[in-house]
Amino acid sequence: MDMHLHTPASADYQEKTATYLDILRLAETRGLDIISFADHNTVNGYQMMLNEIDQLAYLEELGRAEPDESRRLADYRRLLDKILLVRGFEFTATFGFHILGYFAPDTPIRKLEHVLMDLNVPFEAMERGSSDVGASADVLTAYEVIREAGGIAVAAHANSSNGVAMRGMDFGGQTRIAYTQSEFLNALEVTDLEKRGRYTTARFFDGSKPGYRRPMRCIQGSDAHRLTVNPTKQKELGIGDRVTEILMAECSFEALQRVFESNDLSLTRPFRSSRDPYDHIYAAREEGETIVQSFHPSMARKGGDLHRVIADICAFANTNGGTVYIGASPDPKEKPVGVTRVSSSIDTLYAEIDQRIAPHLDVTIDAQTSQSKAVIRVQIPHGTDVPYAIDDNNIYIRDEAETTMAVRDEIVRLVRGDSVRDPEAPPRDKTKREPTPPEPPKAPPPSSGETEPPRTGVEVVGTEKRRGTQYHMMRDLRNNNIIHNVTRSSARRLWHYAITETEDNTFDTRKVEWDGPCGLVKRYKRAGAIRHDLAQRVKDKAGKEQIRIYYGVTEDGMHGPWGAFISEDDAPEDE
Numbered sequence: 089m090d091m092h093l094h095t096p097a098s099a100d101y102q103e104k105t106a107t108y109l110d111i112l113r114l115a116e117t118r119g120l121d122i123i124s125f126a127d128h129n130t131v132n133g134y135q136m137m138l139n140e141i142d143q144l145a146y147l148e149e150l151g152r153a154e155p156d157e158s159r160r161l162a163d164y165r166r167l168l169d170k171i172l173l174v175r176g177f178e179f180t181a182t183f184g185f186h187i188l189g190y191f192a193p194d195t196p197i198r199k200l201e202h203v204l205m206d207l208n209v210p211f212e213a214m215e216r217g218s219s220d221v222g223a224s225a226d227v228l229t230a231y232e233v234i235r236e237a238g239g240i241a242v243a244a245h246a247n248s249s250n251g252v253a254m255r256g257m258d259f260g261g262q263t264r265i266a267y268t269q270s271e272f273l274n275a276l277e278v279t280d281l282e283k284r285g286r287y288t289t290a291r292f293f294d295g296s297k298p299g300y301r302r303p304m305r306c307i308q309g310s311d312a313h314r315l316t317v318n319p320t321k322q323k324e325l326g327i328g329d330r331v332t333e334i335l336m337a338e339c340s341f342e343a344l345q346r347v348f349e350s351n352d353l354s355l356t357r358p359f360r361s362s363r364d365p366y367d368h369i370y371a372a373r374e375e376g377e378t379i380v381q382s383f384h385p386s387m388a389r390k391g392g393d394l395h396r397v398i399a400d401i402c403a404f405a406n407t408n409g410g411t412v413y414i415g416a417s418p419d420p421k422e423k424p425v426g427v428t429r430v431s432s433s434i435d436t437l438y439a440e441i442d443q444r445i446a447p448h449l450d451v452t453i454d455a456q457t458s459q460s461k462a463v464i465r466v467q468i469p470h471g472t473d474v475p476y477a478i479d480d481n482n483i484y485i486r487d488e489a490e491t492t493m494a495v496r497d498e499i500v501r502l503v504r505g506d507s508v509r510d511p512e513a514p515p516r517d518k519t520k521r522e523p524t525p526p527e528p529p530k531a532p533p534p535s536s537g538e539t540e541p542p543r544t545g546v547e548v549v550g551t552e553k554r555r556g557t558q559y560h561m562m563r564d565l566r567n568n569n570i571i572h573n574v575t576r577s578s579a580r581r582l583w584h585y586a587i588t589e590t591e592d593n594t595f596d597t598r599k600v601e602w603d604g605p606c607g608l609v610k611r612y613k614r615a616g617a618i619r620h621d622l623a624q625r626v627k628d629k630a631g632k633e634q635i636r637i638y639y640g641v642t643e644d645g646m647h648g649p650w651g652a653f654i655s656e657d658d659a660p661e662d663e
Contacts, residue, residue, distance in 0.1 A: 089122035090328050092309030097133035098217040102314040108137040109160060110431035112167040114315055117455040117462055118328030121339055124174040126188055128219040129209045131177055131200045156438055172339050175200060178244055179207055180219050182226045185252050186244035189234040192341040203237050227252060231272035240348045245311060246276040247289040265299050274348040275305040281358045305353050307332040331359040369413060369458035373420040376617060377489035380410035383418040385425050398440055399484050400491050401468050402476050405449050406502060407486035409470035415463040426461030433464055447473045475502040492580045497571045539606055541565055542622060544645025545638045546583055548590045560587055565638060586639035595637055608653040617642055620653060
């Protein structure tokens with residue numbers, strides 16, 4: 089739990105453009121189960137959030153909600169169902185001491201405002217969320233008023249500025265005892281809970297000191313006045329940067345209150361993961377860019393980063409579906425740069441997809457954490473209405489680890505539905521597409537006992553020369569699709585490589601490492617991935633032996649006998 093989060097309702101909040109949905113989304117990203125908005129002498133943050141939710145729900149009821157409004161409402165509902173949002177405030181008592189009050193999530197806002205009024209908070213300070221309130225109630229009165237209203241009373245950052253432990257002060261012994269030992273005080277919030285030694289706050293208040301015989305529960309919170317930690321002032325923490333772990337039978341305010349009223353101090357502790365949590369984004373980066381995942385450090389419009397993200401989304405929809413990660417490069421050795429404006433970035437992505445990709449494409453966008461950085465994840469299904477196009481006429485597909493513009497034959501196959509490889513999908517009604525184009529040639533079926541070709545890479549299956557230019561037929565080994573009229577100048581990277589090798593006639597059967605009918609022509613590294621050029625002896629219908637060559641085959645496409653050529657040794661970088 090992180091029970092000390094400020095919002096734009098506090099006058100000293102550092103990011104006024106942040107939204108309440110930003111805070112909830114980031115709390116989810118940081119793995120928090122319980123949070124509380126603890127604004128200075130106000131509960132306006134809760135009211136503003138509730139007003140927004142009510143307005144979105146009203147638009148939904150009228151059937152007038154825009155897609156982004158419907159998504160925001162759905163996100164609010166999901167997050168508030170998942171995270172326990174405890175209502176609260178940070179009250180400034182006489183002489184500037186700060187007291188936290190926590191109340192049940194269904195406590196009426198009006199009731200909390202009355203509690204603040206009972207504590208003599210001026211109306212102006214309540215409206216501004218100011219920590220400067222003048223002559224308010226004293227500390228002991230605040231504890232009692234909060235408890236009598238059904239709340240939990242906690243002394244905020246007790247060991248630091250505005251804290252009731254009065255660290256660094258040479259006076260106030262009896263006052264300090266009263267402020268920290270009151271029967272109405274549930275806990276001390278401290279900033280040194282992670283530290284060890286004789287002089288820590290938790291050690292001082294463990295019941296062993298004369299005059300301080302009541303052991304006090306010590307917890308910690310971020311006191312975040314911003315979404316993420318200030319990169320230039322590391323002491324200005326963000327959401328979830330200082331967290332308490334609490335042991336409860338259920339995630340409810342009643343269970344929370346029972347813990348705070350308990351004498352069992354072992355039920356709370358500073359959060360320390362017993363092991364590093366599994367970082368699935370790091371694991372994905374170790375795998376690298378593939379036909380179903382890509383990585384982008386940035387989605388800035390300047391420089392075309394955002395367009396490249398949208399192109400990947402379009403390509404995945406037209407191919408196998410996939411996932412786009414934003415805020416991290418594909419190199420796991422590089423620390424993720426992260427995304428600072430998570431909520432606004434998610435909204436921007438939804439808007440760009442809605443406006444630029446046609447037909448409508450439903451994607452899921454959320455934020456994950458990798459190496460303490462927020463990374464946006466876009467999950468794209470395989471489209472049910474291919475081809476999808478950007479700005480009406482730019483059609484992209486995914487080819488291994490690259491996104492490329494589709495060529496004519498690929499567009500034809502998308503329209504015909506041949507690229508849909510879902511065995512559960514119902515057959516298309518081809519009677520609505522007259523006349524039906526002729527089937528492109530498929531790979532020759534293997535003879536009895538003959539090894540099937542690899543399942544990745546490309547093969548040049550035919551070449552025709554017209555007016556001095558060679559036009560090739562290329563087979564995509566992932567799906568056996570045939571693409572016609574590919575030239576060296578129009579080909580993509582892997583295809584360009586295969587065509588160059590073919591036109592330059594580089595194949596030499598004497599240099600092939602044969603293992604029966606299967607052979608290794610060359611093993612090399614390209615774009616960070618180990619690839620293989622492979623050869624296979626086959627017989628045509630007349631019984632004459634031929635050699636087929638497969639270019640750029642990755643390890644995941646080398647099944648059966650082809651696996652004999654997989655090596656753990658490094659490979660030279662291809663030029």
